[in-house]
Amino acid sequence: MASCTATVPSLVASGDQLYGQRICNQPFVNWAWDVFDFDWGDWDHGFGAEDPCNINLPLARTLNAIYCLTYSAEDYRNESYDADILHWGGRFARSHIDELDARCGDGSKVAATAWGVWDNYTDLYLVYFYQRSVPERAGTLIHESRHADGKGHDKGNLDSSWEYNGAWRWQVCWLSWFAATGVRTSAAMRTIARQRANTILATWFVKPPGFTV
Numbered sequence: 001m002a003s004c005t006a007t008v009p010s011l012v013a014s015g016d017q018l019y020g021q022r023i024c025n026q027p028f029v030n031w032a033w034d035v036f037d038f039d040w041g042d043w044d045h046g047f048g049a050e051d052p053c054n055i056n057l058p059l060a061r062t063l064n065a066i067y068c069l070t071y072s073a074e075d076y077r078n079e080s081y082d083a084d085i086l087h088w089g090g091r092f093a094r095s096h097i098d099e100l101d102a103r104c105g106d107g108s109k110v111a112a113t114a115w116g117v118w119d120n121y122t123d124l125y126l127v128y129f130y131q132r133s134v135p136e137r138a139g140t141l142i143h144e145s146r147h148a149d150g151k152g153h154d155k156g157n158l159d160s161s162w163e164y165n166g167a168w169r170w171q172v173c174w175l176s177w178f179a180a181t182g183v184r185t186s187a188a189m190r191t192i193a194r195q196r197a198n199t200i201l202a203t204w205f206v207k208p209p210g211f212t213v
């Protein structure tokens with residue numbers, strides 16, 4: 001990796017083994033590369049540009065998340081905004097995220113999005129690649145797409161409330177729908193998603209919504 005290294009945790013526990021078989025498909029790689037505007041120079045030098053099927057590397061692990069974000073609704077071809085977020089989340093993310101870039105990060109941040117500047121972008125860090133499971137990474141893409149849409153946090157890195165309708169709420173909603181109705185996945189992945197949703201509910205709202213999923 002460019003200037004950072006990481007230990008790869010269990011590929012089974014993270015879901016990368018499960019999804020890795022699916023993303024290793026040239027038409028899918030080409031499609032995802034295009035719609036999320038990946039650039040070679042942001043993903044080479046160890047991040048996986050030369051090896052998109054290698055689930056030990058950041059690019060394939062991000063492609064796994066994009067697959068999960070795109071195909072987890074039973075009728076995934078229905079991306080209507082009248083349906084739930086599990087249906088339209090992928091559509092929203094790819095139409096609002098300007099470009100996805102791999103970076104080392106500082107070891108604590110998961111991802112960051114710059115918006116309202118001349119060239120918007122979303123950076124994904126080592127925590128995202130190696131300390132989050134596939135559906136959790138998908139949830140982060142939803143979170144960042146809400147920022148790319150122009151909605152920041154209103155209390156530091158926290159959202160003031162559920163009613164604020166910010167990135168944390170959107171992430172919880174996607175994870176909850178995935179946990180309840182997600183397909184082309186496993187029971188273990190759905191459990192991880194529910195746990196992450198509950199962690200967010202307990203942690204990232206100034207006024208906790210008062211329910212769990």
Ligand SMILES: [Zn+2]
Pocket residue numbers: 143147153167
């Ligand atoms: Zn955020």
